[in-house]
Amino acid sequence: MRVKRRSKHRKVVKFYATCFGFREPYKVLVDGTFVHHLLQNRLLPADDALQALLSASRNPPLFTSKCVVAELRRLGKSHADAFDAASLLATARCEHDKVVNAVDCILSLIGEKNPEHFFVATQDADLRAKLREVPGVPVIYGLKSSLFIEQPSVQQRKFAQLDEEKRLHMGKSEYQKLLNVASEGKTAASENASDDDKNKRSIGSLVENALGVAEKSKFKRKRPKGPNPLSCKKKKPKPQLRASQNQVPKAEGEAKRKRVRKRERSHKNSKQIETVS
Numbered sequence: 001m002r003v004k005r006r007s008k009h010r011k012v013v014k015f016y017a018t019c020f021g022f023r024e025p026y027k028v029l030v031d032g033t034f035v036h037h038l039l040q041n042r043l044l045p046a047d048d049a050l051q052a053l054l055s056a057s058r059n060p061p062l063f064t065s066k067c068v069v070a071e072l073r074r075l076g077k078s079h080a081d082a083f084d085a086a087s088l089l090a091t092a093r094c095e096h097d098k099v100v101n102a103v104d105c106i107l108s109l110i111g112e113k114n115p116e117h118f119f120v121a122t123q124d125a126d127l128r129a130k131l132r133e134v135p136g137v138p139v140i141y142g143l144k145s146s147l148f149i150e151q152p153s154v155q156q157r158k159f160a161q162l163d164e165e166k167r168l169h170m171g172k173s174e175y176q177k178l179l180n181v182a183s184e185g186k187t188a189a190s191e192n193a194s195d196d197d198k199n200k201r202s203i204g205s206l207v208e209n210a211l212g213v214a215e216k217s218k219f220k221r222k223r224p225k226g227p228n229p230l231s232c233k234k235k236k237p238k239p240q241l242r243a244s245q246n247q248v249p250k251a252e253g254e255a256k257r258k259r260v261r262k263r264e265r266s267h268k269n270s271k272q273i274e275t276v277s
């Protein structure tokens with residue numbers, strides 16, 4: 001069971017590496033709920049646990065933000081340990097002069113492209129649902145004393161597919177159609193669903209994301225470029241083939257006509273012979 005789970009996780013990490021350019025050292029952006037969970041379930045040291053989860057060759061650096069830490073402080077005694085632990089972590093720089101709530105802060109750090117290639121670790125179901133809509137954001141969560149990476153969402157898989165299809169000469173308008181299908185769930189679920197313009201804009205930016213990612217990713221899938229030349233017969237030169245093809249039916253037709261004429265003649269002859277006799 002454990003081995004199975006690990007290989008599943010490895011596949012997910014590979015998906016993000018291949019399709020979205022994630023590279024080691026993997027960076028993990030944690031929120032207060034996740035730090036709290038780590039402490040409660042003694043998943044320590046946390047960076048070892050996360051390294052094992054990601055099958056990484058070194059400890060992934062952990063990040064919070066000042067807004068996350070501030071929220072933990074606000075939660076008071078119940079989260080004092082989490083606050084202490086979180087305040088020791090590196091902070092990802094957010095642009096909030098005034099502290100905002102942790103969910104908004106993390107969403108703003110991820111933005112529309114997750115340019116820093118963060119894995120986001122959270123126990124917050126709403127935040128997880130929102131992150132599923134952003135292409136290229138792997139989500140980590142804990143269940144009791146085990147850690148998990150979410151499988152890439154349908155939307156994320158679609159974006160990854162779009163990258164490939166784009167390479168196979170696909171127009172942006174065709175993309176948009178596909179994206180509209182892909183983001184139907186998003187537009188229905190998003191808070192600003194009523195605002196059509198905003199939706200359009202977000203879909204547009206998601207297209208850009210897909211395009212940008214395709215250009216940036218250094219990993220390209222190896223694909224066979226054609227049949228193995230060693231297993232193919234030599235091609236015959238084309239023009240000859242055509243000429244012979246054209247000639248054959250003509251020649252055959254003529255021969256046939258000749259044959260028919262001959263038969264008719266012989267038939268006539270035999271009749272004449274009969275009448276004579």
Ligand SMILES: [Zn+2]
Nearest residue numbers: 067094096105
């Ligand atoms: Zn912030």
